[in-house]
Amino acid sequence: MTAPRRNSTAKAKKAAVSLRDHVRNKKIAGMLAIFIVIVAAFVAGFALRSNVQLSELLGFSVGTESAATGKTASQQKTTYDAISARVDEVEDILDTYSMDTIELSAATDSMLADLLKATGDPFAEYYDQQRYEDYIKESVSNGYKGIGVLFGDYNGRAYAIDILAGSEAQAKGVTKGDFVEAINGDSDHAWSASEVIGALGKLEGDDVVVTWMRPISMDAENGNEFTTTLECREYDAVNVTSSLMDENVGYIRLRQMTSNASDLVKRAIQELTAQGAQAFVLDIRDNPGGYLTQSLDAASLFVPSGTLVGIETLDGVNTRTASGTTVTSLPLVVLVNGYTSAAAEVLAAALQDNQRATTVGQTTMGKGSVQVVRELTFGGAIRYTAAYYLAPSGRAINGNGVTPELIVGSTGDDDTQLLVSLDTARSLIGTE
Numbered sequence: 001m002t003a004p005r006r007n008s009t010a011k012a013k014k015a016a017v018s019l020r021d022h023v024r025n026k027k028i029a030g031m032l033a034i035f036i037v038i039v040a041a042f043v044a045g046f047a048l049r050s051n052v053q054l055s056e057l058l059g060f061s062v063g064t065e066s067a068a069t070g071k072t073a074s075q076q077k078t079t080y081d082a083i084s085a086r087v088d089e090v091e092d093i094l095d096t097y098s099m100d101t102i103e104l105s106a107a108t109d110s111m112l113a114d115l116l117k118a119t120g121d122p123f124a125e126y127y128d129q130q131r132y133e134d135y136i137k138e139s140v141s142n143g144y145k146g147i148g149v150l151f152g153d154y155n156g157r158a159y160a161i162d163i164l165a166g167s168e169a170q171a172k173g174v175t176k177g178d179f180v181e182a183i184n185g186d187s188d189h190a191w192s193a194s195e196v197i198g199a200l201g202k203l204e205g206d207d208v209v210v211t212w213m214r215p216i217s218m219d220a221e222n223g224n225e226f227t228t229t230l231e232c233r234e235y236d237a238v239n240v241t242s243s244l245m246d247e248n249v250g251y252i253r254l255r256q257m258t259s260n261a262s263d264l265v266k267r268a269i270q271e272l273t274a275q276g277a278q279a280f281v282l283d284i285r286d287n288p289g290g291y292l293t294q295s296l297d298a299a300s301l302f303v304p305s306g307t308l309v310g311i312e313t314l315d316g317v318n319t320r321t322a323s324g325t326t327v328t329s330l331p332l333v334v335l336v337n338g339y340t341s342a343a344a345e346v347l348a349a350a351l352q353d354n355q356r357a358t359t360v361g362q363t364t365m366g367k368g369s370v371q372v373v374r375e376l377t378f379g380g381a382i383r384y385t386a387a388y389y390l391a392p393s394g395r396a397i398n399g400n401g402v403t404p405e406l407i408v409g410s411t412g413d414d415d416t417q418l419l420v421s422l423d424t425a426r427s428l429i430g431t432e
Helices: 002-050 052-057 083-097 104-117 129-136 193-202 261-274 292-300 343-353 416-428
Strands: 125-127 149-154 157-163 179-183 207-215 223-231 240-245 249-254 279-283 307-313 316-321 332-336 358-361 369-375 381-390
Touching (some): 104 125, 149 193, 157 193, 249 261, 249 416, 261 292, 279 416, 292 307, 292 343, 343 381
Parallel strands (some): 332 358
Antiparallel strands (some): 125 381, 149 157, 207 223, 240 249, 307 316, 307 381
């Protein structure tokens, strides 16, 4: 009779232990689930903060918190699928067995430069701490401060996109299409437009020695070099000029997509309309772009509704639409050339694809990409392409440009492109 009682007691103890284990496992599972949620929230927050600069460049409303840093998923990868893991393996071997040591700064400079070059992105570049502080961090968006030259980027290299009339640069023979090879003898790297603008801004009031390269074509790597010594100073240049031509065609020249470009264009439209304009010519030749938001606001002055641009990022394609703030419905002709670039191309494509304007001139540059400069935790920064612009029809602007309906070549002093634009504008009066 004692054996069944002992078995019953043992079963009860076993059941109690099992219940305690079940409760404990349930608590552990709950704690693990909470931990996973916290980690997921942290990763999501990191991803969002990492895209703050890009979002702001593209005109999306986001918080102003700076980008966070920390380990990414790539740091967990193996030597089969991650460069970082392969470098770690080599570094461990050298630390353990080699008689020599790695000079960290030199290794960083060369490895990151090669790493970014391997992406195939012509705009991707690594800036060490000194170069970043000297030329990038303090660069300004006003292209008129410096030597009387408006700079643009072509495959990551700065070139003269426009020369201000009466400037010292014009007097010394600098012409549109000349590339910057060196500033004050510094030719150790390719100069981007941001670097050139930043350098000249810091040299205001001093003389600067600029070495230029005049290529046979924009894609040529070599050409005739010449050097100029120019004074850096503030140039009083007007971004938007306008006039009434042939009594009924309003002509508007927009040099650059500055922070107030759309307001200036709006004012010019209103003034020319009051003077009797019955059609408009918007000249954005040699316009290197600038603020995307200003490009879209300028397009909205003419386009009442519809898509103005598509923005392709790693998250997909987002579209921006007209704001509904039109100021005129009169006929419009847009004048472009091979130096019309970036946000200026977005403006041309928006007006063309919405059938709001007739485009005249030559195919635009095809620089339909957005670059971001991001600081690194160990000093310096990297620049990389973070987005591409798409025309409202969905076609890529990058590498293709915007092709006008009326192709007209440039003929030097005789501005045939402008004459054709004015004739086209006059022919459209009364047809809309």
